[in-house]
Amino acid sequence: MLQSLRLRLGMIGATMLLALREIRRHLLRSFLTTLGIIIGVAAVITMVTLGQGLTADVQEQVSGLGSDVFIVFPQQADPNVAPPPFDEADIRAVENQIAGIENTAGSVSTNVTAFHNGQDWSTSLEGADGEFFAAQSIDVIEGREFNAEEESRGESVCIVGPKVVEEIFVADRVIGEQMRVGNVSCQVVGVIDERSNSVGGGDANDVVFMPLKTVQRRFIGNADNVQFFVVKYDPAYETSVIQQQLIDLLRERRVIQDGEDNDFNIVDTAEINDTVNTVTGTMTAVVTMIAAISLLVGGIGIMNIMLVSVTERTREIGIRLAIGALAREVRLQFLMEAVVLCCFGGLIGILLALGLSIVLAGVADLPFIFDPAVNILSFVFSAIMGIIFGYYPAHRASRLDPIDALRHE
Amino acid sequence: MSEAPLIELEGITKTFGEGAAAFQALKGVNLTIERGDFVAVMGPSGSGKSTTMNILGCLDVPTSGRFRFRGVEVQDLSRDQRSLLRRRYLGFVFQGFNLLARTSALENVELPLLYRGESKRMRREAAERSLDLVGLLRWADHTPAELSGGQQQRVAIARALVTDPDVLLADEPTGNLDTERSVEIMELLTELNARGITVLMVTHEAEMAEFAKTIVHFRDGLVERIDRGSRSAHAMQESV
Numbered sequence: 001m002l003q004s005l006r007l008r009l010g011m012i013g014a015t016m017l018l019a020l021r022e023i024r025r026h027l028l029r030s031f032l033t034t035l036g037i038i039i040g041v042a043a044v045i046t047m048v049t050l051g052q053g054l055t056a057d058v059q060e061q062v063s064g065l066g067s068d069v070f071i072v073f074p075q076q077a078d079p080n081v082a083p084p085p086f087d088e089a090d091i092r093a094v095e096n097q098i099a100g101i102e103n104t105a106g107s108v109s110t111n112v113t114a115f116h117n118g119q120d121w122s123t124s125l126e127g128a129d130g131e132f133f134a135a136q137s138i139d140v141i142e143g144r145e146f147n148a149e150e151e152s153r154g155e156s157v158c159i160v161g162p163k164v165v166e167e168i169f170v171a172d173r174v175i176g177e178q179m180r181v182g183n184v185s186c187q188v189v190g191v192i193d194e195r196s197n198s199v200g201g202g203d204a205n206d207v208v209f210m211p212l213k214t215v216q217r218r219f220i221g222n223a224d225n226v227q228f229f230v231v232k233y234d235p236a237y238e239t240s241v242i243q244q245q246l247i248d249l250l251r252e253r254r255v256i257q258d259g260e261d262n263d264f265n266i267v268d269t270a271e272i273n274d275t276v277n278t279v280t281g282t283m284t285a286v287v288t289m290i291a292a293i294s295l296l297v298g299g300i301g302i303m304n305i306m307l308v309s310v311t312e313r314t315r316e317i318g319i320r321l322a323i324g325a326l327a328r329e330v331r332l333q334f335l336m337e338a339v340v341l342c343c344f345g346g347l348i349g350i351l352l353a354l355g356l357s358i359v360l361a362g363v364a365d366l367p368f369i370f371d372p373a374v375n376i377l378s379f380v381f382s383a384i385m386g387i388i389f390g391y392y393p394a395h396r397a398s399r400l401d402p403i404d405a406l407r408h409e
Numbered sequence: 410m411s412e413a414p415l416i417e418l419e420g421i422t423k424t425f426g427e428g429a430a431a432f433q434a435l436k437g438v439n440l441t442i443e444r445g446d447f448v449a450v451m452g453p454s455g456s457g458k459s460t461t462m463n464i465l466g467c468l469d470v471p472t473s474g475r476f477r478f479r480g481v482e483v484q485d486l487s488r489d490q491r492s493l494l495r496r497r498y499l500g501f502v503f504q505g506f507n508l509l510a511r512t513s514a515l516e517n518v519e520l521p522l523l524y525r526g527e528s529k530r531m532r533r534e535a536a537e538r539s540l541d542l543v544g545l546l547r548w549a550d551h552t553p554a555e556l557s558g559g560q561q562q563r564v565a566i567a568r569a570l571v572t573d574p575d576v577l578l579a580d581e582p583t584g585n586l587d588t589e590r591s592v593e594i595m596e597l598l599t600e601l602n603a604r605g606i607t608v609l610m611v612t613h614e615a616e617m618a619e620f621a622k623t624i625v626h627f628r629d630g631l632v633e634r635i636d637r638g639s640r641s642a643h644a645m646q647e648s649v
Contacts, residue, residue, distance in 0.1 A: 014523050025511065319507045322468060323521040323568070324496025326489045402468045406507060 036298020041349025318405025338390020346382025
């Protein structure tokens with residue numbers, strides 16, 4: 001039993017060496033043959049990797065927005081008509097009139113240049129009150145948040161993101177420092193914790209916060225309007241009910257007649273997740289189908305070249321059969337060759353996908369997530385392709401008549 | 410072992426094709442070959458000598474009749490069983506040498522042992538021994554393309570010998586060689602026969618058949634005549 005197992009393993013090892021030698025002998029041909037498999041495998045792995053990166057990226061952004069949060073912003077069906085903005089009264093109404101809402105906070109943002117220590121840095125300025133920090137789960141790790149007085153009077157105080165600290169501040173000398181933001185001089189009172197991406201995308205750590213009122217008055221030139229507001233709700237309540245109440249209330253406040261479209265949009269962070277998952281799912285499915293076709297073509301290429309190889313080596317097969325090779329041993333030899341060929345294709349495809357994914361993830365600014373399962377699965381699939389498309393040529397080789405095969409020129 | 414002859418052919422026929430196109434290559438061949446014999450099979454082309462060799466080599470099966478090899482009824486065996494028989498008991502030498510191209514002499518000789526599942530070391534030792542026997546040990550690393558015809562045929566003989574077979578089947582082993590090389594090959598076969606290997610050889614050259622102990626003449630798919638009486642000893646004396 002053990003003896004026969006050792007014998008069989010020895011046979012497999014020997015045929016594998018043979019297959020490797022045969023592939024080396026026709027290096028270019030082997031490479032071209034496996035191209036279909038290489039492309040198919042590389043396409044699938046790259047797409048899955050990028051899709052996972054995208055999903056993770058969006059999930060991170062969404063979690064950065066806080067969970068159980070609606071984001072409400074003006075949006076007209078007709079893009080040529082500017083929708084009326086929301087103001088403080090809208091936010092107060094939402095907070096006071098709908099049950100299950102924990103807090104609401106409006107925000108405005110604008111691009112500014114920050115100056116400190118003779119250095120300047122382009123960043124984004126966001127107007128935000130304590131409610132906003134709570135709703136978006138932003139933590140101040142150094143210093144403090146704005147106090148009520150600063151918020152209500154619109155004072156020139158600011159809380160900076162770690163990126164801004166890194167760029168224009170000296171570490172440990174941040175709190176209490178004066179900095180200039182645009183034309184406004186302000187005192188730094190806090191630094192926020194590192195966090196993942198913000199509402200508009202981009203680096204959430206590259207930000208300066210000031211009280212909402214300060215930004216409205218001194219940067220936007222409008223005392224009351226907000227660009228969007230976030231609504232954090234109690235997860236114990238039914239999301240769809242709260243959303244419907246929100247829509248009804250806002251339609252009423254904005255005097256939208258029945259039959260008219262909303263001039264605002266409500267985004268549910270959970271919904272973003274779902275959408276992205278659906279989109280990446282669809283994308284992956286499409287690419288997988290394309291890859292499947294590529295693999296099919298590649299497999300037929302393998303079969304074709306193996307048939308050529310069997311014909312070319314008819315005499316060799318004759319010799320092997322004459323000296324006592326069994327049909328299954330000849331079959332194993334050619335099957336092994338096809339499998340090894342496909343495995344090489346799979347391996348090259350995996351390496352190609354690795355390079356492609358890293359480069360594309362870098363270009364698209366997505367995290368690169370290496371998924372061993374997809375890579376192993378692709379490799380195994382390549383080997384299976386070798387078995388499927390190598391079987392017929394190998395079978396044909398094993399059925400050759402030794403006498404005819406030996407006469408073959 | 411039993412006292413039965415090594416090889417017995419009884420009423421062997423072989424028909425190729427079917428219906429009107431059918432061609433009967435063998436029409437009832439009876440032949441007995443004893444262990445240790447050196448048989449030359451002669452005859453004009455189409456006489457059935459190659460077909461007989463293919464059957465004796467267990468490469469082909471007769472249409473009818475019985476072929477007993479070491480007491481085993483070969484016509485009843487499956488394809489794989491015949492392969493195992495070849496692997497264990499037979500060595501082949503072909504007219505066209507039939508070595509694997511781009512493969513060293515040593516690896517060519519090792520090939521049959523591969524199918525026996527021998528260890529790498531054992532394969533190498535046996536192949537070297539076999540190459541040494543045909544006087545080509547120092548050419549072990551050369552590929553067939555780097556060897557002369559005579560050398561290639563000796564590699565082929567080394568390959569046939571490496572499994573220590575009972576029977577060496579040689580189909581026109583000198584067909585592609587000049588006279589001098591042919592004589593060398595025949596002397597080698599004679600020497601191997603002297604070591605106890607039964608040699609069956611097809612040839613159309615009477616000169617080469619002279620080396621055999623028994624000459625079987627074929628004509629029209631039948632054994633026409635069997636000449637016994639060794640001239641090989643005589644031939645060897647001459648060459649010394």
